[in-house]
Amino acid sequence: MTLLSIVVFDDFSDIDLVLPWDILSRVKRHDWKVQVVGMGSTHRSTLGMLVKTDERLNSVAHSDVVIILGGEGSRVRLNDSEFLDDLKLDPQRQLIGAQCSGALILERLGLLQGRTATTTPFAVREMQAAGVVLQQRPLVVHGNVATAGGCLASLYMTAWILFRCIGVADAKQIFAEVAPVGDDAFWAVIERAVTAQIRATNVPIP
Numbered sequence: 656m657t658l659l660s661i662v663v664f665d666d667f668s669d670i671d672l673v674l675p676w677d678i679l680s681r682v683k684r685h686d687w688k689v690q691v692v693g694m695g696s697t698h699r700s701t702l703g704m705l706v707k708t709d710e711r712l713n714s715v716a717h718s719d720v721v722i723i724l725g726g727e728g729s730r731v732r733l734n735d736s737e738f739l740d741d742l743k744l745d746p747q748r749q750l751i752g753a754q755c756s757g758a759l760i761l762e763r764l765g766l767l768q769g770r771t772a773t774t775t776p777f778a779v780r781e782m783q784a785a786g787v788v789l790q791q792r793p794l795v796v797h798g799n800v801a802t803a804g805g806c807l808a809s810l811y812m813t814a815w816i817l818f819r820c821i822g823v824a825d826a827k828q829i830f831a832e833v834a835p836v837g838d839d840a841f842w843a844v845i846e847r848a849v850t851a852q853i854r855a856t857n858v859p860i861p
Contacts, residue, residue, distance in 0.1 A: 656686045657820055659720040662757075663693045663708065664738070666728030669700045670806045671754045675722060675813045681829050682821060690714075694738060701726050712741040718749060720816055725755025725775060725806075733763050746799045750819055752812045758802040762787055770797045773804035796852035814849045822861035823850070 659679055661672060672691070679689045690709035699705050715721050721744060723729075732738045739760075744751050746766060753761045755775035761767050762785050771788045773795045782789055793808035794801060794815060803812040817826035827842060834841045853860055 658718045659689045660692045660715050660718040661722045663691055663698045663706055664728045664732055665698050666701050666726050667724040668726035669702045669704055671724040671809055674809045678813045716743045720750045723753045723757035723760050725757045729756040729759055732760055750799050752801045754803050754809050766800055771795055772802040775804055794852055796856055798856050811849055814845050818849055818860055
């Protein structure tokens with residue numbers, strides 16, 4: 656079973672959830688499960704969307720993939736000891752991704768120590784104040800840890816997860832379902848950027 660958990664909290668960014676949840680859920684395998692997790696049974700997004708969680712936050716310890724969303728609520732979580740304690744992550748065995756300001760949470764957990772990262776332009780000062788060296792890229796990968804900068808960079812994050820979990824060929828088929836019609840460069844740009852980031856850390860691509 657490959658278990659993928661998307662971490663939500665109040666005031667998360669809507670697109671950070673909807674885009675990867677949709678694409679990752681298109682993988683039709685009996686041993687593939689995408690779930691939404693949080694501290695409560697429901698959480699409300701920045702734009703007011705109410706989302707029901709499938710499991711509580713502490714279940715991420717059993718996940719193979721964990722995605723932490725961005726949004727204004729991410730700043731509140733930085734001082735939420737219960738949230739941080741429940742978010743038990745292990746980069747040795749899990750793929751861990753942070754979208755936009757979700758990178759602030761990874762930094763607080765010590766998972767960006769000695770690593771470069773990317774983030775939303777709205778969190779640059781906070782990340783730099785924490786001592787993180789930022790790259791102007793949509794996706795920055797270090798082994799099993801990745802950060803994505805900009806809401807639509809979740810496409811790169813999602814592709815990274817699919818590359819690592821099901822391989823490039825199957826990932827391409829999934830993205831073909833959502834790609835802009837007639838835009839042949841769409842997939843090529845994503846594939847080139849994600850592949851380069853993975854290979855830079857000497858991780859084999861299925």
